[in-house]
Amino acid sequence: MSEGEKAPSGGLASGPDESGAHVPGEPGLWILLFGEMSFFAALFASFLYYRGFDPSGFAEAQKQLSQTVGLINTLLLLTSSLFVAHGVRAVRAAQTSLAPRLFVLGIVCAIGFIACKSFEYYELFDHGIAISDHTFYSFYFGLTVLHLGHVVIGTILLSLMASATRRPLKKPTHFAMVESGACFWHMVDLLWIVIFALLYLVE
Amino acid sequence: MEKGFYASVTSQRVLVWMTIALGVLFAISYMGLMRFFPPPPADLPADEVLAHYSTNNIRFRVGVIFGLISGGFLLPITVVISVQMARLEKGVPVWAIIQALAGAVGTIFIWFPILIWGVAAFTVERAAELTLLMHEFGWLLFIAPLSMFPMQLIGIIFIAFTKEESDAHSAFPRWLGYLTAWQLVQSFGGPIAVLFKTGIFSWNGLLPFWLPFGLFSAWMVAICYTLLRALRHQRASSA
């Protein structure tokens, strides 16, 4: 029996339906997603734990960050998620010209994110801020560099998806891979939502 | 491939079980004798580092011996993984080759740091700063080059997602592909240890040490399980 025969219920391109039986991506994907989300949750908790020792120092260091850049980055990732979610829909509808374009739009937003982040790092280094200056910056650089690595991996996945969806997909596992890539990208988005709140907004 | 092209199932099973020696020797050396578990803080002052090597110096050096022996035991399972990958590849098994090469190079990061700590322990009458230098060299060599590991993992992920074999008795089921992908993403955290001396990003912290250590252990158990399961199936279907 091949992989292809173990199709999720409801035909080749199964999306969520009334039955509530569709696992986004495939069950194994959630090992990766919950693994990553729990790992980042531990980092978030460590941040607030260390913040508890020196709230005023953390608040002082936070003032050096540009909230506008953080806000722009949040909006970029939210928008890319919208494109990618629509891209998955287009793939299900076998719209082979629309789907890759939507993924490319997602990539454009991702590149915008990477550019803004690089600009932000450049500005901070220009102000002579180093990682060792304060625990806040340790967390700022640690969290954002890790997240940026995820953005880069997600961008590579989006490129693969854009190239693979130029032709109609043939196997249920191919649809599962596209959904998995999209879910990874949404996870990158949701992690940033929490990072933005913790680093830029918490008082 | 013709029958009998690959190593016998029995040989491969023996090789997989040899991985236990890696775990046991490493635990004896690293935890029991060298007392590097949990890892010493990355900002430990030179005199305290020297004290770690000079008190119970002989015990530490015996630990080095066990550690040096353990390194080679990463190779057997690397070879079995590659043989199982090659079974599923068409033509020249490129993914299996890169996995085996990266695994062979990867053993260096097991035994070489231990040899460096061994040099530090060999002459403890040196200035404390020199011992500190060797100590840090060993630790960063042990933790930071984790990024070598991804080359081993990429092929496993690729095979898990493209194979035409059923998940039920494959050595590389799709869920293992996702577990390996998580491992791949996380292994990039290792090099971050170069930047930090304290906190969760330093070499004794959550990110470069505890998470890769836990994840690697879990991944090893998982792949040993799927390899043995696949080999059992291959023996049954060839009989």
Add this chain to the structure above:
Amino acid sequence: MLRLLRDPLFLAWSLLVAVTLVSSRIGGPNPGIDVGSAAAVTTIVLSIAFAKVAVVIFTFMEVRGAPVVLRVLCSVWLFGVLGALLALYYGILP
């Protein structure tokens, strides 16, 4: 245009953008909206962040149509992490 307004993905995105703009006015060093104490700011900002995460998980990731186990696991993560973070902020946890 009307079709766009009925699209759940677009509506989710609009909601996300709107609350992002509001929360960035509440929190940070130069707040435009004054909600009182720093503790109030943190509680509101974190709650909004996790509400956004919930929208992303249930709408964009399509967990809304997933089996009940997955929906429960995601909810446990959401409430668990939010609860733990707030408890840490208020010093309830060690």
